[in-house]
Amino acid sequence: MSANNETSRAIWVVGASSGIGEALVRALNNDGDTIFISARNEAALDAIAHAANATVQVLPLDITDEFSVSAATESIRRKVGRLDQVIVNAGTCEYIDSDQIDLTAVKRVMDTNFIGAINVIDSALPLLRASLSFESECRPQLAVMSSSVTYQALPRAGAYGASKAALRYFVEALKLDVQHEGIDVRVISPGFVKTPLTDKNDFEMPFIVEVDEAAERIVSGLKSNQFDIHFPTRFTRILKAISLLPDAIRFKLVGKASRHQSELAIASNQHTEIRRP
Ligand SMILES: NC(=O)c1ccc[n+]([C@@H]2O[C@H](COP(=O)([O-])OP(=O)(O)OC[C@H]3O[C@@H](n4cnc5c(N)ncnc54)[C@H](OP(=O)(O)O)[C@@H]3O)[C@@H](O)[C@H]2O)c1
Structure with a gap:
């Protein structure tokens, strides 16, 4: 089954109740596909499903809770038996002040962005493997949301950046271990995107992009051969260049x-x- 063709696919977007995840559901909205959408806010997910053209099924979960994640994948297994594309987008951000490091905030961010994301990946892998045995033209795809903050440390972003850097490392190592099976692993590294998450920021966000533009960039990047889907490139290239100084x-x-x-x-x-x- 192809990420490029019109054949019906089974897709799972985790972290779909707002921001980039919600926009991804709009961008992926293809009649033939079945899109499973997950997050904690069930009412928001129901409204998104209601507005979509594709067959959208709501599977509420908390990625920090192993049981709710495995209940969701068990439900997908019973309904369609496989997943052709999984986008692990759920995440949170808290900034840390150097005068008093808030350890509980660090743990919250790591639990969601790192451990929670791995929880989803672990639960989704058997369903991606199941997709390999279907009559597929293309490899099953796992895409995981990191951040361009991992290219260069930024002030107060210690907890958030560390969680996303750890996740990037995990995903790169996973790619090395599963590529022989035919699973296509990607990482996504946006710069600033206008969402409820960044609406809380009280500092200047250079080159910030609108959420639908971000979703289009991600969807087209996932159809290309690019491993690390990063944008806007005028921002990500500056960060990469600084990191080499x-x-x-x-x-x-x-x-x-x-x-x-x-x-x-x-x-x-x-x-x-x-x-x-
Ligand atoms: N916006 C940016 O500038 C930017 C840049 C780089 C990377 N990112 C990353 O992009 C992803 C989406 O962020 P966003 O900007 O779109 O923020 P957002 O609007 O706050 O979306 C975050 C999504 O993650 C879900 N989520 C958070 N904690 C969860 C949990 N424990 N279990 C299940 N779902 C959970 C939220 O749903 P519920 O609250 O309903 O659970 C929501 O759907 C995040 O991983 C973020 O780190 C964002």
């Missing part, structure tokens, strides 16, 4: 975005004066 230069450059920038300037001036003979 010598440490002293990149910390100075990115440090300008820190809330402690003025204190940093004072500290480095004092340091220079102390060293001056």
Whole structure:
């Protein structure tokens, strides 16, 4: 079965109740397909299913709860017996202040973005493998949402960035281990996208893109051969380029975005004066 052709597919979008996931359901909305949509907010999922053209089935779950995830995959197994495409999009973001690291916030972010995502991947893999034995023209596909923040550490993003970097590493290692089976593994690394998640941010978000544009970029990237689907490229290329600079230069450059920038300037001036003979 192809991600490119018009044949009916069984797709699972996890984290589909708002933002990028909701827009992905709109972008994937193809008459013949069956799209399973999951998240915790059942009422939001019902409204999305109601508005769709494709056959959309609601499977509420919490990705941090193993039992609710395995109940969802068991339901998919009974209904269609396989999955041709799984998009693990669910995630959260909390920023951390250096004056008092909130360990419970770090754990919450890791539990959702890293452990929760792996929980979904683990539960979905048998259904992706089942797709291999169907009369398919194309490989079953697993796409996992990371972030462009993993290219270069950003101020206050320690918990969020670490969770998405850990997830990227896990997905790359998984690709190495399952590619021989014929499973197509991808990672998605957006820059800033306008969603309920970023609406909470109180800082400037360079090159932010609208959510439907992000969904179109993801859907077309998943049809291409690109492993890491990243956008907007004017932002992701800057982050990648900065990450290649010598440490002293990149910390100075990115440090300008820190809330402690003025204190940093004072500290480095004092340091220079102390060293001056
Ligand atoms: N927006 C950006 O700029 C940006 C950039 C890079 C990466 N991302 C990533 O893109 C993904 C989507 O984010 P978004 O910006 O679209 O934010 P969003 O609108 O807040 O969407 C997050 C989705 O994840 C679901 N979710 C969160 N925790 C969950 C849990 N424990 N169990 C099940 N579902 C859960 C939410 O549904 P419920 O609350 O209903 O459970 C919602 O559907 C996230 O992984 C985020 O880290 C976003």
